[in-house]
Amino acid sequence: MDNLPTEPHWPSARTMGAKFVGYDAESHTARMAFDLPESFANMRGTVQGGLLAGPLDEAMGAAVFLSSGGKLQLSLDINLSLLRPVPLGQVTVTARAVKGGRRVTFVEGELFDAEGKLCARATATTMTTEWPDRGKVEGDG
Template identity: 50%
Template sequence: MNELTATQGAHAELMGVRFVSFDSETETVTMAFTAPDCFITPRGAVQGGLVAGFLDEAMGWAHVMATGGVEAPLNLDITMTLLKMVPAGPLTCTGRVLRRGKRVIFLEGELFDAEGNVLARSTSTAIPTPRPGT
C-alpha cells in the first residue's frame, strides 16, 4: 500500500487526506488532514458530521491496510465524542483495529490538532467486506 492508494476518491481530496504511516504490529494507521475553510461553521469549528468523516476515514484505512488492501469495513455504527472544537487547518488522525473477526470488526480513532491535543474520539463496529475494485 502506498500514499496514492490511501488517498483515492474525491472525498479524500476534499478532506485534504495524506497518508502518513501504518504500523502493522498495532494495526494503526496515521493520516493527516487539512480541514478547509468550507468545513467551518459560524461557531468557528469544523461541522461535527465532517469531523466524523475524518475519523471514519482513518478507522476504515486501518482495516484496509491490516488486510493488505483485500477488505474494507462496512460500518454498522460509529460513535463519536467531541472533546474540543476542531479548527480549520492541519489535523492528524489515527485509526486502529481493536479486534477483527470473520463477521465483525471493532475499530477506534482519535483526531489531534497541530499541537497533539486530542480533539475527538470514535469507535466503529463494522462488517468485513471485499474492498471495491479488488
C-alpha cells in the same frame, strides 16, 4: 505501507485533504493527516462537529483495510465524542483495528489538532467487504 498512495485519490479523501502518514502492522494502527477545508466551518469558525466523523471514519477504514490484508470496510456504526472545538486546518488521526473477526472489525480513532491536542474520539463497528468489482460482500451466500 509500501503499496499505499501518499494521497488517496477517491473523492471523499480528496475533499478532506487526506494523506497517509504511517502504519504500524504490529499494533494495526494507521495514521493519517487531513487539511480540513473552509467549507467545514460552522458559525463559530471551527469545524462543524458532525464533519469530524469524516476524517475519523477515513482513518479507521484505513486501519481495517491494512489489518485485513486489503479488504474494504463498511461502517455499521460510529460513536463520536467531541472533546473540544477543532480549528480549521490540519488535523491528524490515529486509528487502530482493535479486534477483527471473519466479517466484523472493531476499530477506534483519535483526532488531534495541529498543536497535538486530543479533540475527538470515535469507535466503530465495521464489516469487511470485497472490492465492488470483485463480487459479493464477504461471507454472503
